[in-house]
Amino acid sequence: MKDFRLYAITGEQFHPGRSMIEVMEEAIKGGVDIIQLRDKSGDKAVITEKAKALRELTRKYGVTFIVNDYIDIAMEVDADGIHLGQGDVPLLEARKMVGNKIIGISTHAIAEALLAEQQGADYIGVGPIYPTATKVDVVDPVTIAYVREVVKEVSIPFVAIGGIKLHNVDDVIQAGATRICAVSEIVGSDDVKGVCEAFIRKLERG
Numbered sequence: 001m002k003d004f005r006l007y008a009i010t011g012e013q014f015h016p017g018r019s020m021i022e023v024m025e026e027a028i029k030g031g032v033d034i035i036q037l038r039d040k041s042g043d044k045a046v047i048t049e050k051a052k053a054l055r056e057l058t059r060k061y062g063v064t065f066i067v068n069d070y071i072d073i074a075m076e077v078d079a080d081g082i083h084l085g086q087g088d089v090p091l092l093e094a095r096k097m098v099g100n101k102i103i104g105i106s107t108h109a110i111a112e113a114l115l116a117e118q119q120g121a122d123y124i125g126v127g128p129i130y131p132t133a134t135k136v137d138v139v140d141p142v143t144i145a146y147v148r149e150v151v152k153e154v155s156i157p158f159v160a161i162g163g164i165k166l167h168n169v170d171d172v173i174q175a176g177a178t179r180i181c182a183v184s185e186i187v188g189s190d191d192v193k194g195v196c197e198a199f200i201r202k203l204e205r206g
């Protein structure tokens with residue numbers, strides 16, 4: 001997969017009155033290089049329409065597009081890949097369904113990370129680093145200690161996620177993360193482009 005630094009996930013509850021496409025276009029202009037559609041409403045027809053719109057936007061800008069949870073929707077809209085959690089379709093089964101599309105796997109412990117790597121994940125999510133209110137059924141924070149463990153033991157790309165804000169991202173980067181994912185800090189901002197640019201500056205400083 002194309003390498004990336006800043007990964008934004010949709011979260012429409014954080015920007016009432018602004019469209020998802022408008023917010024995500026601003027994020028792309030700020031430097032985001034992966035967008036994930038995450039919609040927990042369960043309404044597949046609506047999610048498919050949103051996926052089509054995001055596919056068009058991401059294609060226009062050459063940005064990677066990932067669909068959360070729904071392999072069938074990812075295939076229907078020709079997304080670049082799918083993100084799956086520990087309770088979603090198992091990775092080996094998903095690989096048979098998506099061929100060489102990107103598969104990202106959420107991990108919360110080193111054993112999960114090593115298994116995802118061994119089974120052919122393209123990248124892993126490492127989190128939640130800090131408490132987050134964005135995901136309801138979330139596990140306890142894994143802290144930056146887990147980032148350090150992944151840096152030492154895992155070779156595939158990983159992205160740190162969960163409660164990451166401009167005010168705490170430096171610690172995550174210092175622990176060895178070179179790719180950051182955020183929802184509320186990006187899409188909930190009045191200055192989406194400015195927040196993304198600030199994240200990128202911090203990632204560039206290392």
Ligand SMILES: Cc1ncc(COP(=O)(O)OP(=O)(O)O)c(N)n1
Pocket residue numbers: 007009036038068069083084085086087088104105106107124125126135159161181
């Ligand atoms: C990049 C990234 N990392 C982790 C997650 C969480 O996925 P999952 O554990 O399946 O939880 P839901 O997002 O489906 O609630 C993610 N979506 N993206």
Ligand SMILES: Cc1nc(C(=O)O)sc1CCOP(=O)(O)O
Pocket residue numbers: 106107125126127128129131132133134135138161162163164181182183184185
């Ligand atoms: C969707 C998701 N997955 C997580 C994980 O740790 O697997 S944390 C999370 C929510 C991240 O949102 P915010 O940046 O607003 O805290």
Ligand SMILES: [Mg+2]
Pocket residue numbers: 068069083084085088
């Ligand atoms: Mg999931």
